[in-house]
Amino acid sequence: MELAHTADVEAFRAEARTWLRAHVPARPLPSLETAEGFAAHREWEAVLHADRWSVVSWPEEYGGRGVDIVKWLVFEEEYWAAGAPGRVSQNGINLLAPTLFDHASPQQRARVLPSMASGEVIWAQAWSEPESGSDLASLTSRAVRTEGGWLLTGQKTWSSRAAFADRAFGIFRTDPDAPKPHQGLTYLMFDLRAPGVTVRPIGRLDGKPAFAELFLDQVFAPDEDVIGEPGQGWRIAMSTTGNERGLTLRSPGRFLAAADRLVGLWRTHGDPSDTALRDRVADAVVGARAYELFTWANASRFAAGGTIGAESSLNKVFWSQYDIALHETALDLLGADAELAEGEWAEPWVFSLAGPIYAGTNEIQRDIIAERLLGLPKGRR
Amino acid sequence: MRFLLTDEQSDFARTLRSLLGSAQVPAAVRAWADGDAAPGRALWSRLAGTGLFALAVPEAYEGAGLLPLELSLGFVELGRAGVPGPVVESAAASVLLAELADEALAKRFLPGLAQGETSATLTLPDGSPYALDADAATYCFTVSGAGELRWRGGPREPVRSTDPARRLSLPPAGGDDGGELLAAGPAVTRAAEAAGRWARLLTAAQCLGVGEALLARTVEYAKQRTQFGTPIGGFQAVKHRLADTLLDLEFARPLVWAAALSPGPGEVAAAKLAAGEASYRAAMTALQLHGAVGYTEELDLSLWLRKARPLRDAWGTPSACRAEVLRSLTPPRR
Ligand SMILES: Cc1cc2nc3c(=O)[nH]c(=O)nc-3n(C[C@H](O)[C@H](O)[C@H](O)COP(=O)(O)OP(=O)(O)OC[C@H]3O[C@@H](n4cnc5c(N)ncnc54)[C@H](O)[C@@H]3O)c2cc1C
Numbered sequence: 001m002e003l004a005h006t007a008d009v010e011a012f013r014a015e016a017r018t019w020l021r022a023h024v025p026a027r028p029l030p031s032l033e034t035a036e037g038f039a040a041h042r043e044w045e046a047v048l049h050a051d052r053w054s055v056v057s058w059p060e061e062y063g064g065r066g067v068d069i070v071k072w073l074v075f076e077e078e079y080w081a082a083g084a085p086g087r088v089s090q091n092g093i094n095l096l097a098p099t100l101f102d103h104a105s106p107q108q109r110a111r112v113l114p115s116m117a118s119g120e121v122i123w124a125q126a127w128s129e130p131e132s133g134s135d136l137a138s139l140t141s142r143a144v145r146t147e148g149g150w151l152l153t154g155q156k157t158w159s160s161r162a163a164f165a166d167r168a169f170g171i172f173r174t175d176p177d178a179p180k181p182h183q184g185l186t187y188l189m190f191d192l193r194a195p196g197v198t199v200r201p202i203g204r205l206d207g208k209p210a211f212a213e214l215f216l217d218q219v220f221a222p223d224e225d226v227i228g229e230p231g232q233g234w235r236i237a238m239s240t241t242g243n244e245r246g247l248t249l250r251s252p253g254r255f256l257a258a259a260d261r262l263v264g265l266w267r268t269h270g271d272p273s274d275t276a277l278r279d280r281v282a283d284a285v286v287g288a289r290a291y292e293l294f295t296w297a298n299a300s301r302f303a304a305g306g307t308i309g310a311e312s313s314l315n316k317v318f319w320s321q322y323d324i325a326l327h328e329t330a331l332d333l334l335g336a337d338a339e340l341a342e343g344e345w346a347e348p349w350v351f352s353l354a355g356p357i358y359a360g361t362n363e364i365q366r367d368i369i370a371e372r373l374l375g376l377p378k379g380r381r
Numbered sequence: 382m383r384f385l386l387t388d389e390q391s392d393f394a395r396t397l398r399s400l401l402g403s404a405q406v407p408a409a410v411r412a413w414a415d416g417d418a419a420p421g422r423a424l425w426s427r428l429a430g431t432g433l434f435a436l437a438v439p440e441a442y443e444g445a446g447l448l449p450l451e452l453s454l455g456f457v458e459l460g461r462a463g464v465p466g467p468v469v470e471s472a473a474a475s476v477l478l479a480e481l482a483d484e485a486l487a488k489r490f491l492p493g494l495a496q497g498e499t500s501a502t503l504t505l506p507d508g509s510p511y512a513l514d515a516d517a518a519t520y521c522f523t524v525s526g527a528g529e530l531r532w533r534g535g536p537r538e539p540v541r542s543t544d545p546a547r548r549l550s551l552p553p554a555g556g557d558d559g560g561e562l563l564a565a566g567p568a569v570t571r572a573a574e575a576a577g578r579w580a581r582l583l584t585a586a587q588c589l590g591v592g593e594a595l596l597a598r599t600v601e602y603a604k605q606r607t608q609f610g611t612p613i614g615g616f617q618a619v620k621h622r623l624a625d626t627l628l629d630l631e632f633a634r635p636l637v638w639a640a641a642l643s644p645g646p647g648e649v650a651a652a653k654l655a656a657g658e659a660s661y662r663a664a665m666t667a668l669q670l671h672g673a674v675g676y677t678e679e680l681d682l683s684l685w686l687r688k689a690r691p692l693r694d695a696w697g698t699p700s701a702c703r704a705e706v707l708r709s710l711t712p713p714r715r
Contacts, residue, residue, distance in 0.1 A: 001383060001384060001385060001386055001387060001390065001450060001638065001642060002382060002383045002384070002642075003382060003384060003639060003642055003643070004382065005382045006382070009382065070382055263707075263710060275700070278703070278704070278707065279699075279700065279703045281707065282654075282702075282703035282704070282706045282707050283654075283703070285651075285706055285707070285710065286636070286651040286654055286655055286703075286706055287632075289636065289639075289651055290632040290633070290635060290636050290651075290655060291632070293384065293635030293636060293638070293639050294631065294632055294635050296382065296384040296635070297384045297385065297635050297638075299382075299384070300382070300383050300384045300385040301385065303383075304385065314627070314628055314631055314632075317624075317625075317628055318628060318632055363617075363621070365624075366620065366621040366624040366625070367617065367620060367621075367624075369624035369627060369628070370614075370620035370621065370623055370624045371620070373624075373627060374600050374620075374623055374624070374627060375600070375604070376600065376603060376604065376614040376615065376619075376620050376623065377604070377611075377612050377614050377615035378615070379615050379616070379617055379620065
């Protein structure tokens with residue numbers, strides 16, 4: 001067992017750090033949940049891409065550097081420590097891309113990945129429906145066969161960043177007569193500007209249009225935009241959720257940087273006699289470290305040929321709870337200033353509150369942990 | 382970077398686990414609590430056979446070298462099995478004597494400790510005033526605030542612990558009660574700091590094992606206890622509490638490993654904090670989900686239930702550990 005990195009990894013870290021120091025915008029970009037901020041973040045993606053830092057773990061042919069998971073984690077540490085902007089392309093990079101690497105044809109990859117890497121095309125995830133949240137398999141949006149492709153009809157909702165995004169990926173019912181709800185589903189990509197698509201932005205808690213409803217009326221998606229075999233949508237989608245909950249969606253680097261900022265805030269704003277608050281700052285430091293180490297253990301397992309299964313649910317519950325506790329502690333340190341909507345911690349706090357809901361609610365994750373990791377009896381779901 | 386146990390390390394833990402699994406530890410614990418140390422001592426000598434105690438002693442004194450990671454793995458197993466006695470204290474005393482680098486003292490005490498032929502308890506300045514299992518230990522070492530290392534034997538005034546298997550005693554009033562003065566000065570203070578860190582680390586490892594034992598027993602119980610015509614483990618409120626217990630333990634474990642790899646004060650404090658809290662919460666979950674039967678001393682579960690809280694506080698309360706974590710951050714990490 002060994003926590004030190006090889007010289008090669010440290011050289012990569014130094015290269016990333018140098019580049020980030022020279023390129024990270026001096027002033028924070030406007031919120032990416034606004035039209036102006038979305039555009040600014042898209043430009044940042046292009047800056048990252050120009051020097052091949054936008055998708056470091058992808059093969060070089062798609063704009064990446066082909067680095068392994070250890071270097072990816074190191075890059076993430078440097079990225080967040082440098083105070084670099086949030087990633088507007090994260091749905092595509094973290095959710096769709098792994099699916100494409102696992103299930104798409106080489107032609108599809110060549111068509112979709114480069115523009116994703118450059119930020120030219122920003123992707124939205126169109127899975128949830130008004131009546132299908134936790135019970136995703138009950139979804140009713142349909143895809144009906146037509147000449148050269150499919151016609152999509154139905155309603156999707158809570159689609160992050162769809163208010164400003166270009167394209168979407170989702171699951172549609174192609175065989176309404178299939179015996180089980182998980183069967184007869186197909187994984188498709190479609191254009192958010194295609195005829196028949198209506199996008200209605202939804203304001204989240206702070207009013208910013210961070211997600212949207214999608215109304216689809218006979219929207220054409222060509223055959224080349226089907227991922228995998230028609231009818232296999234559920235299996236393909238589930239291979240993506242592991243990525244979402246597992247370590248790629250929320251890398252430890254993000255929380256290490258946040259904990260550092262919290263300690264800084266405590267040093268400047270902390271009342272030394274308030275040991276209860278001090279204890280919560282300590283818990284944030286320990287939590288970030290625990291998540292970092294847990295992730296390194298997983299990364300080592302990957303490197304040794306292992307996979308991540310239901311363990312990703314442990315990650316998801318941990319980081320989502322941790323994120324809220326950390327931000328609440330920051331607000332408590334700020335006292336009266338905590339309620340200022342333009343404060344540095346306000347938007348991240350609002351964002352943290354959604355963690356236990358998206359990517360599969362924490363209740364559902366706890367079911368998975370109990371049934372798959374502890375072997376407890378399956379309940380009704 | 383390879384943050385995974387080696388095969389040898391895993392094998393060592395597995396060997397200990399199977400040895401302890403067949404050793405009827407609960408009976409030894411109950412005897413220990415009643416003042417009969419014989420079965421416990423027999424258990425210790427079997428443990429000595431695995432080389433466990435040698436992992437806190439340099440090779441020059443019949444030890445295996447100071448190997449905190451291997452030792453921590455061993456202590457997870459001691460916690461899982463609920464092994465009684467001053468295991469942490471004996472290892473910490475070995476570290477203290479090793480760090481002192483006093484040839485004569487090392488020769489006198491370390492080989493016996495390495496072989497598990499002798500045992501020791503230890504009190505340090507700023508630590509608990511109560512010596513653990515002084516009545517069963519061969520040596521009772523104390524370090525005073527003034528940096529004096531002494532040892533004494535003989536019976537001392539007993540004080541009952543909420544865990545009857547932890548037999549506490551108060552040192553006689555006054556620092557200089559006639560125990561033999563072994564060493565004094567800043568070197569003793571420094572060695573005592575190292576010993577205290579090891580004690581904290583090994584207690585953290587023990588906590589992890591205690592928590593795992595509590596979770597495993599509770600999961601088994603939840604699968605077989607039936608109410609409303611179905612195993613209680615099928616109820617979501619029960620499942621979620623157990624899922625949270627696993628979560629606590631799984632995120633404490635890597636902190637313990639990392640602290641064993643680089644036993645600095647901050648890392649060790651983080652490990653102790655997380656493992657101590659995780660195992661205490663596991664105890665509360667175990668108690669609740671066993672219902673009334675969990676509240677009885679007859680059930681073996683009680684052996685771990687009563688240990689979890691004292692271990693959470695031994696060698697560094699959560700509050701002391703949190704303060705240490707923040708202290709160790711200056712200067713900031715980046
Ligand atoms: C910020 C944010 C971004 C999102 N982004 C996207 C996106 O980009 N694309 C997308 O497709 N979706 C997105 N979602 C939707 C998200 O995936 C769903 O909100 C989530 O799956 C839960 O579904 P629901 O909101 O319908 O809640 P419901 O499923 O109605 O659940 C309501 C409550 O009931 C509980 N519950 C439900 N079933 C059970 C059960 N069996 N046992 C115990 N408790 C249960 C839930 O845990 C929850 O607490 C986003 C959500 C948020 C908040």
